[in-house]
Amino acid sequence: MSTSKRSTIIVEHLRKQQMLEAIANGKRLDGRGFDEIRPFEIEIDVIKKANGSARVKLGDSEVIAGIKVETGEPFEGLENKGALIVSAEVLPTASPHIEPGPPDEETVELARVVDRGVRESEMVDLDELVLVPGKIVYTIFVDCSVINADGNLFDATSYATVSALLSAKLPILEMQDGKVVDTGKTKPMPIKTIPISITAVKIGDVVMLDPVTEEEGSMDARITITTSDEGFCALQKGYTGSFTVDQIKKAAETARIKGQEIRAKVKEFTKYGS
Amino acid sequence: MSTSKRSTIIVEHLRKQQMLEAIANGKRLDGRGFDEIRPFEIEIDVIKKANGSARVKLGDSEVIAGIKVETGEPFEGLENKGALIVSAEVLPTASPHIEPGPPDEETVELARVVDRGVRESEMVDLDELVLVPGKIVYTIFVDCSVINADGNLFDATSYATVSALLSAKLPILEMQDGKVVDTGKTKPMPIKTIPISITAVKIGDVVMLDPVTEEEGSMDARITITTSDEGFCALQKGYTGSFTVDQIKKAAETARIKGQEIRAKVKEFTKYGS
């Protein structure tokens, strides 16, 4: 059951006042503009035991995504497609407010929104991941571990997932005598497009990108918009406030433009296509 | 672990006094006689996506049963019989006292008592539900959702289950090349008898049928007796009080006679045999 609660991330009163005053003056506490994303860096192949991996630092938020390739049955209704599953855990290392245990509703939402961006954009060509049609397909597990949380885990986790997929080495498997055999060779993951999510929050009447924890502590509503090369592919409005239709349309346009910038940087960091 | 607790359904003191006085005068608060069952209605085929379904309103208690037919392995020791599983959830919509979550011991008992009535009466001819002896059989899931609870969920759930089974359309499945194939055709569920449960409670020295919630809040003990066309097939004494042997024998005779009335009505509502 979903339960409303005051934010457990308490921004001290004074600090919050400062933030709201800064916002009223068109600024953010860390000096960024409302449409400015924090500096970020991506390192790939950080986990050698994984078939692909990436560590993303977006400001002080840090996420590692690791890919494991297995084989299994296809999903029902998707008999001729490989399976791709994105999961996430916000590790208790990440903040004083995380309890260890099964994923809570916020973490479930995090994983599902990231999953949706990858799935709906058709980033990975799942048609290429079939070994025996209807029976045996590649199963791609993308697991994300959030090591440190300082806001906007949606985008940090999404970039880690996308970067791990772009840099993954897919083991080439073959059927021999009814058994799956690993040939020992690899090929790149079959990639069709690169989905990029952009998250904004509304505080009062101001919409700003890439919030830090203390901004999230004061937000009224949140929106995560994912674009691929082709256009919009996923969106999630979150939190207990609301947006006007115009605010959403404006945020969508911003997400599309910023998405192109980020996409270029992700390609560069992951050396994708080079 | 089973834990004793005072009834969480608190009948206000005054109301309870009224009820006990009425009982002393041979009456019930809603004017019924001790052997009188509340008016009830049954509507079948309420869930088109199910292979059979029924909504039962017994007074203000309301239950929907839905049947899903799948295939699976037979139960151990019952290799040449189809499988039939009755489950129940008392939805949190049903009363202010229900917490969402996995079934508590009362709901487990509810489902098992209803299941037992169907199973022990051999209502469904499980011998007819085998596709490959010892390997593949029909699996009949009957799931019951209690939408509103006003006492005697045992009988309301039991009538919903029986009505859904009587009106179900069993998909005709065939084996082709070692695979189960749905022919698209259906036939009636193979029915051998119609089990009907009758529940009574004891308050003080009085035994009365079909208790409402506030009567259950004052009961000492409960008994649910299920009869088929052939005789007695299941029984469950419940709650923390006791019965004399004579009280049980008398309740059994009442259950048998009342069961015939209810059976006729169930047939009518479900148009069974017509």
Next chain:
Amino acid sequence: MSTSKRSTIIVEHLRKQQMLEAIANGKRLDGRGFDEIRPFEIEIDVIKKANGSARVKLGDSEVIAGIKVETGEPFEGLENKGALIVSAEVLPTASPHIEPGPPDEETVELARVVDRGVRESEMVDLDELVLVPGKIVYTIFVDCSVINADGNLFDATSYATVSALLSAKLPILEMQDGKVVDTGKTKPMPIKTIPISITAVKIGDVVMLDPVTEEEGSMDARITITTSDEGFCALQKGYTGSFTVDQIKKAAETARIKGQEIRAKVKEFTKYGS
């Protein structure tokens, strides 16, 4: 998550004082020497429905181990070996401090330490427990139920496990037409060695064997050392204190010598080899 807590087994203050004074005088409350193990008895074949069973009473600690033999797939990486799994439950009958429920970290440790002794000593020749290499093997479940707890459950559970294995009758299974068939005949479990664990605790600077509950309530640290005929095969230091290297070496030597005594007694009780 593992949580430190004061011992919930409260030795009353006075009693504890007495114990510490006795220890200072080179004695224990029950009159035993520090290297003396309580009298114990073993009864085999106490559960006829099991393929092997033993009841151990070590002082007032009482444990029943029962063996069930099934077939299944081998463990990954151990394709040509049978599977052996030791589990334990400290029943809520065993002490006023046990809550029913899934095993807590102490019970998990108990089962894993006993399992390790059996596994690492290679007591059971798992190579002999293969039906179809890589596909179907014997799976030996050893389940231990602690009925009464008065200290040193590690050794009591270990002796019960070992005794059940020594006296077990392995059903002779065969493959016929791709199916496992029970021939109805049995043979002894293929045994290669007999692992014996010896547990000691440190209270202050004194190390003593086979602690009772009230000694465990005052212990600083615990060590369980398992030897087979060939030498040391498993060890587990437990609890929140520490040992010097010399204390460990001395405990190891004691465990080896005492292990020989116990091994002889276990053979006698189980009539192994006779």
Next chain:
Amino acid sequence: MTQTRNLIDENGKRTDGRTIDEMRPVKITVGTVKNADGSAFVEFGKNKIVAAVYGPREVHPKHLAQPDRCVLRCRYHMSPFSTDTRKNPAPSRREVEISKVMRESLEPALMLEDYPRAAIDVFVEVLQSDGGSRCAGITAAAVALADAGINMRDIVSACAAGKVDDKIVLDINDTEDKEGGADMPVAYMPRLNQVTLMQLDGNLSPDQFNECLDKAIEGCKAVAEIQKAALMQKYFGNETEVKEEQ
């Protein structure tokens, strides 16, 4: 989503015979659950959904209570028989997420500060599912909250739009959801002109995005009228059944 067959025919009709701007039949009945403080039964296409509200009432356990406002709790759940293949009764990750976005879509409309230290529980049960069950669930929950007499700033009305055969269509059904190009569920407060739920699955160009959002909002407004009529009927009564078949 990859589309494999035509879902709109040469006459502009969809698989269920509707035009691209046509909503499925919607029927709302208020007060169907006797024990609840407020309730509604909604049929939206083939969706059959019960919503029940309990509260404002005491919070258990007590430390979850808020000194200055009401706690809102929400459960979206599907009965095992509600889907094409039997649904495991344990809550899926999908149900956990929908419970959360449903709660967040209702909360902006509720004057929770009017009920300090209390809780309001909203239970939504999907008895039969079709495309758009979360929208239908929000629609039912908002009516149940009004029926429970909870102070509200506005009603919350929900409807999806989507893309089928590269056309933007209103209120997509199960087949269109599975085989079509995009699904955009939206919840909306019509008087305050605020979007309280919005999601998107699928691919839309920038122009399609705006068109789809506008169309969903129109759907929400139409749903709001049906909600209003259903509540009016319960409280002021009339003989005609509140039913919308566009």
Next chain:
Amino acid sequence: MTQTRNLIDENGKRTDGRTIDEMRPVKITVGTVKNADGSAFVEFGKNKIVAAVYGPREVHPKHLAQPDRCVLRCRYHMSPFSTDTRKNPAPSRREVEISKVMRESLEPALMLEDYPRAAIDVFVEVLQSDGGSRCAGITAAAVALADAGINMRDIVSACAAGKVDDKIVLDINDTEDKEGGADMPVAYMPRLNQVTLMQLDGNLSPDQFNECLDKAIEGCKAVAEIQKAALMQKYFGNETEVKEEQ
């Protein structure tokens, strides 16, 4: 239950050699669990069952305490090795139900009002199961409660009767339970003449129903004598083992 072979031979003997009115051997030992406040070990046919009682004692967590009476808690559990094929140690729905009916069968005999704000815990572990393990468990639990010195109105004694080869028989065993026609476990307070547990699985005519219930009650009375003797032996001692082999 569908019966497929004769379970009573031409001499009126059952599969284990008993007559239709004969109970399996019953052996009760009191005080077998050292740490418990009361305990009993019962062998009833091939059933081997330990019951241990802790209490009256403090309730944790405290809000579960009742101001005017004692809380009774009960767990029926089967060890993994107790059954023909290994039982998963997690509690099954069957064990949950039996824990409940076992508690409800004991509660009428206990003077719980004598121990306000306290709890009594009854733990029943089936080490080896045979037909009638719930009856044997109740029998063991009642003795353990008496051994713990809990104030009781009466002992609770349990025994099943059933139908085999269309005959009503006393105390059905595992084979008869699985292949026979009906099983009726009953728990009974002999002094107060009250039935505290009763269940039925299987098919009985009205006459058979009454005969079966009467036979089960006779079984309960016989069990009560064995319980009494076992308790006497512990508290007043004697050399002969308390053993019933009818």
Next chain:
Amino acid sequence: MTQTRNLIDENGKRTDGRTIDEMRPVKITVGTVKNADGSAFVEFGKNKIVAAVYGPREVHPKHLAQPDRCVLRCRYHMSPFSTDTRKNPAPSRREVEISKVMRESLEPALMLEDYPRAAIDVFVEVLQSDGGSRCAGITAAAVALADAGINMRDIVSACAAGKVDDKIVLDINDTEDKEGGADMPVAYMPRLNQVTLMQLDGNLSPDQFNECLDKAIEGCKAVAEIQKAALMQKYFGNETEVKEEQ
């Protein structure tokens, strides 16, 4: 463990080229987790492990607090991608046990009595696992505790020794753990000369047992030097990276 191939070649080199007394490269970085009160990142061979410490801080729920000392809580967890085949994210019995022995190995070094009624939480995440992950985890946790400023009697340093090809070797890796003859992880307080963790899997003669323990202790002492240097570097800084490649 049954060994099936030679793990030490004719030149005395192990599968990864080390000699029998050589430790894998160890690299410790202090303060890598921004939000934590103390943290460390340890690479020990192919192990990659993050440890973060929160506390001393309030205990929730409050009844778990101790009036005269601090509660220590510890979680050892492996990320799903850390192992050869994907690890289920739910805690395994192995992780439960390691969490326990890890906590017990750290507790002797901590002056918990200095923080009555508080809790210290230690979270160890294995991002990539190799042989000896519990030792590397304890090593990381001890540095993180020091970084958090917790009062400590001594550092805790951990290293395993083991048997390969019937020779006692220092710091066994994944292959040696799986195919070798014995693994003995040890944690040690070097100043106080106390063993705080010790386990053994595998077979050792009495002489080998003592040699193995002595070798593990030597490994712990070497690890302690690296821990010290890493902490010095954070607090007193220097240009050279703290890295040990014996």
